Amino acid sequence: MSYTVKGQTGDWEIVVGLEVHAQVTARAKLFSGAATDFGAEPNTQVSLVDAAMPGMLPVLNGECVRQAVRTGLALGAQINRVSRFDRKNYFYADLPQGYQISQLYHPIVGEGALDIILEDGTTKSIGIERIHLEQDAGKSVHDLHPARSFVDLNRSGCALMEIVSRPDIRSPHEAGAYVAALRQLLRYVGSCDGNMDEGSMRADVNVSVRKAGQPFGTRTETKNVNSVRFIMAAVEHEARRQVELLEAGGTIVQETRLFDPGTGTTRPMRSKEDAHDYRYFPDPDLLPVELSEDFIDAARASLPELPVAKRARYTENLGLTPYLAEVLTAEKTTASWFETLLTALAARTKKPEATLAKTAANWVSSELFGALKRLGTELEDAPLTPDAAAELLALVDDTTISNSAAKTVFEAMLETGDSAASIVDAKGLRQVSDTGAIDTKIAEVLAANADKVAQYKAGKEALFGFFVGQTMKAMAGKANPALVNERLKALLAE
Numbered sequence: 001m002s003y004t005v006k007g008q009t010g011d012w013e014i015v016v017g018l019e020v021h022a023q024v025t026a027r028a029k030l031f032s033g034a035a036t037d038f039g040a041e042p043n044t045q046v047s048l049v050d051a052a053m054p055g056m057l058p059v060l061n062g063e064c065v066r067q068a069v070r071t072g073l074a075l076g077a078q079i080n081r082v083s084r085f086d087r088k089n090y091f092y093a094d095l096p097q098g099y100q101i102s103q104l105y106h107p108i109v110g111e112g113a114l115d116i117i118l119e120d121g122t123t124k125s126i127g128i129e130r131i132h133l134e135q136d137a138g139k140s141v142h143d144l145h146p147a148r149s150f151v152d153l154n155r156s157g158c159a160l161m162e163i164v165s166r167p168d169i170r171s172p173h174e175a176g177a178y179v180a181a182l183r184q185l186l187r188y189v190g191s192c193d194g195n196m197d198e199g200s201m202r203a204d205v206n207v208s209v210r211k212a213g214q215p216f217g218t219r220t221e222t223k224n225v226n227s228v229r230f231i232m233a234a235v236e237h238e239a240r241r242q243v244e245l246l247e248a249g250g251t252i253v254q255e256t257r258l259f260d261p262g263t264g265t266t267r268p269m270r271s272k273e274d275a276h277d278y279r280y281f282p283d284p285d286l287l288p289v290e291l292s293e294d295f296i297d298a299a300r301a302s303l304p305e306l307p308v309a310k311r312a313r314y315t316e317n318l319g320l321t322p323y324l325a326e327v328l329t330a331e332k333t334t335a336s337w338f339e340t341l342l343t344a345l346a347a348r349t350k351k352p353e354a355t356l357a358k359t360a361a362n363w364v365s366s367e368l369f370g371a372l373k374r375l376g377t378e379l380e381d382a383p384l385t386p387d388a389a390a391e392l393l394a395l396v397d398d399t400t401i402s403n404s405a406a407k408t409v410f411e412a413m414l415e416t417g418d419s420a421a422s423i424v425d426a427k428g429l430r431q432v433s434d435t436g437a438i439d440t441k442i443a444e445v446l447a448a449n450a451d452k453v454a455q456y457k458a459g460k461e462a463l464f465g466f467f468v469g470q471t472m473k474a475m476a477g478k479a480n481p482a483l484v485n486e487r488l489k490a491l492l493a494e
Helices: 062-074 172-189 228-247 293-301 307-316 322-329 332-349 353-375 386-397 403-416 420-427 435-448 450-457 461-474 481-492
Strands: 004-007 010-023 086-089 099-102 112-117 123-135 139-141 150-152 159-165 201-210 220-225 255-260 265-271
Touching: 004 228, 010 172, 010 228, 062 123, 062 159, 062 172, 062 293, 099 123, 112 172, 123 172, 172 201, 172 228, 172 307, 201 228, 220 228, 220 265, 228 255, 228 265, 307 322, 322 332, 322 353, 332 353, 332 386, 353 386, 353 403, 386 403, 386 420, 403 420, 435 450, 435 461, 435 481, 450 461, 450 481, 461 481
Parallel strands: 220 255
Antiparallel strands: 004 010, 010 159, 010 201, 086 099, 112 123, 123 159, 139 150, 201 220, 255 265
């Protein structure tokens, strides 16, 4: 599915590359032992190394290296056995060293790829150029005083993975799908929490436009965009801005821009630097990082089943639709909850998981998700466990209760925390499967509606539903529907 920006001179193609900064999940910073907790009081998580005090030397955090390697492996990327840290020199108030320790020429992870799902359901592979480790800067705060800015160094020195894509993205939707898929992967791997609203994952959005078949145009970089929706909006606006400027006879300036969420527009921030402007050189305080095969093998062995593989297993082995598989694998916690439920349900019913999967999946995606939305809570805080849900579904499976009764029981479970079985007994919701009792009620219904029985036997078969409804009403909804249908057919045929 092609996407173009229509201008007065014809169609323009968008070319997008994304640099995603993902904060590494670690209890300490990249080169110090300071904590990394979000939301701490300003400047309470700053070591002497982070503050760049004279004589302080960085010490590499091995867990950050391990998490970067695990991420690279999950992306099928080349893991570089030898990598090196460089100093990237620039001067901001929130960068106390006057340089950032990063990797340019020898990153820890090389080329890989990430598959995304397009709007028409097909997939596209987006190339990953590299992943390098670097330390974050501090944060300048400008809205606490009318004439002063403040600096919070809590974030200074936190480990970041900069995940650089190839310029393979061709639309706002592809940009959003790429970031969403990458966030999902990082959360599965556990190398980044993906909390974009907290700044632990953000993207620099590089956009250029060109006519079909032409070389790449001059790109702009929109910095630190922190939601999938905003990333898509930044691509959309910047592409249209560039097309309008070019068609008016102007030129695109290579510059850094900022995205304004309120207006959905970008504005200039500064001219875009090239690598030589940063005067990169190897950090003299850090040795090259050399990875052993055993280290890489251990990192690979620690990876969980990844989303693509899990979706394939759900569709191929469990018979779920692609839609249900995508819903259930969207978050690792959702997939884990579903699988725990399925295992518990199979144990209770003594049936194979594959025969129960659709029932369990539909219940999670509709009943459970609907209840969580009403309650305004997340799955992690759900007021019932997978095993409790399995007890409820098992009662439906063995026809102890009907599907409609199950809804009543579920609501009561959410309110009281009681077990499904105790609620069924307390409310008298067990289905009647006694054919004698059902036959008695059917006979009463047929006797009371002799005229309709005659019409039915004369060929008006649509009345069958009427008889079912009247029988269920007569039995207060407690009759086994399958048995009601079976006995009605038999008795009407007499």
